[in-house]
Amino acid sequence: MLAAIVTRVREPGGGIPLVSAYDPHEAVWNPPMPLLFQWHWRLEDRPLSAGAVRRLLNDTLAGSGLTDASGAPLRFTPHDFRRLFITDAVMHGMPPHIAQLVAGHRDINTTMGYKAVYPEEVITGHRAFIARRRTLRPSEEYRTPSDEEWEEFLGHFERRRVALGECGRSYSTPCIHEHSCLRCPLLRPSPAQRPRITGIRGNLLDRIAEAEREGWHGEAEGLKVSLAGADAKLAQLLKGPPVTMPDSIATALRNHAEGSCCLAAAAELLIAQAWLQRADFTSRFITVHRSPGSGKPMAVINWPAAVTALDTSLPCSGGEQRMLKIIASLADGIPVDLRDTITGLDDRNVQFLITAILRASGKLH
Numbered sequence: 176m177l178a179a180i181v182t183r184v185r186e187p188g189g190g191i192p193l194v195s196a197y198d199p200h201e202a203v204w205n206p207p208m209p210l211l212f213q214w215h216w217r218l219e220d221r222p223l224s225a226g227a228v229r230r231l232l233n234d235t236l237a238g239s240g241l242t243d244a245s246g247a248p249l250r251f252t253p254h255d256f257r258r259l260f261i262t263d264a265v266m267h268g269m270p271p272h273i274a275q276l277v278a279g280h281r282d283i284n285t286t287m288g289y290k291a292v293y294p295e296e297v298i299t300g301h302r303a304f305i306a307r308r309r310t311l312r313p314s315e316e317y318r319t320p321s322d323e324e325w326e327e328f329l330g331h332f333e334r335r336r337v338a339l340g341e342c343g344r345s346y347s348t349p350c351i352h353e354h355s356c357l358r359c360p361l362l363r364p365s366p367a368q369r370p371r372i373t374g375i376r377g378n379l380l381d382r383i384a385e386a387e388r389e390g391w392h393g394e395a396e397g398l399k400v401s402l403a404g405a406d407a408k409l410a411q412l413l414k415g416p417p418v419t420m421p422d423s424i425a426t427a428l429r430n431h432a433e434g435s436c437c438l439a440a441a442a443e444l445l446i447a448q449a450w451l452q453r454a455d456f457t458s459r460f461i462t463v464h465r466s467p468g469s470g471k472p473m474a475v476i477n478w479p480a481a482v483t484a485l486d487t488s489l490p491c492s493g494g495e496q497r498m499l500k501i502i503a504s505l506a507d508g509i510p511v512d513l514r515d516t517i518t519g520l521d522d523r524n525v526q527f528l529i530t531a532i533l534r535a536s537g538k539l540h
């Protein structure tokens with residue numbers, strides 16, 4: 176295929192003509208290069224634009240009569256071939272970190288996300304590991320458990336359920352903390368038990384006041400330890416598990432944007448870009464906390480810091496940079512030069528932007 180393309184564009188002397196192409200993402204003209212996708216028009220050699228390649232592809236697909244599973248005509252974009260190439264290369268043995276360099280990705284997760292199939296080599300490697308371990312372990316361990324053993328196993332999880340939540344002690348170990356769960360670091364409190372813990376806390380405060388009134392100082396000291404335990408469990412419930420996955424952050428962004436058209440438009444625009452997949456963005460500029468009222472996760476973005484980092488420590492393409500500045504402007508009112516930022520946006524981002532403007536103006540929900 177590559178040889179056919181090279182043969183098509185070669186000059187009579189054997190070289191490939193050098194042509195200059197406009198990069199809409201960086202909004203610059205690239206220096207003349209031996210581009211494979213070029214055509215001869217009158218006396219000039221010109222690059223094929225992404226739009227032209229897309230049109231040619233879809234014309235070819237329409238001519239082939241191929242359809243997808245729902246019967247609609249198949250549609251490809253030039254970017255699909257990039258994904259196909261990386262998928263094929265990795266599936267045929269190219270190490271993922273080399274594929275990452277070939278694709279020019281900053282983050283290997285982007286490269287692995289390109290793979291259109293589940294990483295078979297991971298499954299194969301894991302099966303080989305299990306097979307190796309099995310050969311090393313005594314064969315008598317591989318037997319069907321007796322009914323008693325199975326009941327004992329299930330019973331362990333039953334016994335770990337306590338009034339305030341779930342006990343995290345290991346399988347087959349007894350409680351060595353005398354079931355004082357409120358003070359115990361192994362207790363994972365259940366959100367449903369929040370009112371109960373709040374009630375216990377109120378009761379502890381009353382008892383501490385009584386103990387101090389009556390001069391029972393030893394009793395007051397012990398109760399204060401329990402009170403600190405109750406406070407720690409309530410704080411644990413309020414904090415919840417850390418929100419780090421892109422989907423969870425997206426939900427937290429939408430929660431925070433509720434009630435504000437501009438914030439909602441900015442959130443959807445950001446979610447449609449690849450920024451939530453980037454740990455160097457989410458870990459540095461997004462803070463997720465729980466709403467004290469509803470307990471819902473809320474994501475807040477430090478936009479001034481993120482926009483400042485664009486010019487220093489947050490590497491990205493010109494297109495990504497411009498989109499992030501537009502989102503920052505929608506979300507936080509940070510001034511943006513529309514003439515510079517809108518010029519060169521690709522069709523996809525223009526569509527996203529139109530939708531965001533409709534959403535920000537309250538005409539789309």
Ligand code: SF4
Nearest residue numbers: 342350352355356359
């Ligand atoms: S005191 Fe700790 S170890 Fe014991 S049951 Fe309660 S949570 Fe589990």
